[in-house]
Amino acid sequence: MKTSQQLIAEARAGIRETTVADLAAYLAQHPQPRLIDVREPAEFAQCHIAGAVNYPRGVLEMQLANHPAVAASGCAAEVALAQLAEAPLYLICRSGGRSALAAESLQRMGFTEVFSVAGGMQDWLAANFATQPLPQNQGE
Template sequence: MKTAHDLVMAAKARTQEVSLDDADEAIRDADVLIDVREADEFAAGHLPGAVHIARGLLEFKLSGDPDLSARDLKLVVYCKTGGRAALAACTLHDMGYLHVKSIAGGFDGWASAGKPVAKPSLPSFD
């Protein structure tokens, strides 16, 4: 029986993971930056320019959006620490996407490195 850790390690072996040092360039070159965390995680803060597509809905959202159907899109995915992003990257490869990268260390690594984080502003009730 495989554990979640086993599945993540197998996924990381199949995908291209970029370091935090190379993440800025990968994001600049990407057509779409996808945050695969849950909605509450995304709302608490995310990488600037990221779109939220939770890992559990990834296949359905991409299949249902004509703007995301081109298999030659350059996609960068991330999650909290890298595990879900690696699994998502494998799924994207299995769907036929040709250019998929995930960010090593995920959002936590990004934020810890002092890189910019977007946070939605809350309405003022003053």
């Protein structure tokens, strides 16, 4: 038997992680980011990064071909996925565990430039980076 933490540790060993500071720098340079928030919809509604698309980890693989960066092309799913894989893809969750597992899964699908954001939204908020909508305890 393995715990969820053991699975996450194994995933982290085989993926690429990035920091929230590196993500913020990427977002500053890319007005149409390829950022997927893999948290549940209720978590996403409370607070998320502008431009992020919400595909919960449980449906991520099935929703990828619908990503706004490729959905408008009207291409078949395989072509849309290939187009999405042409540029870096960032994944974020609450603390970095779900995004690590999601990154591992996307690598198995053939994505080579997929990054899990270490520390997730917890680190993003701790660094005081902008979110939409503002968390309840901020902006008062």
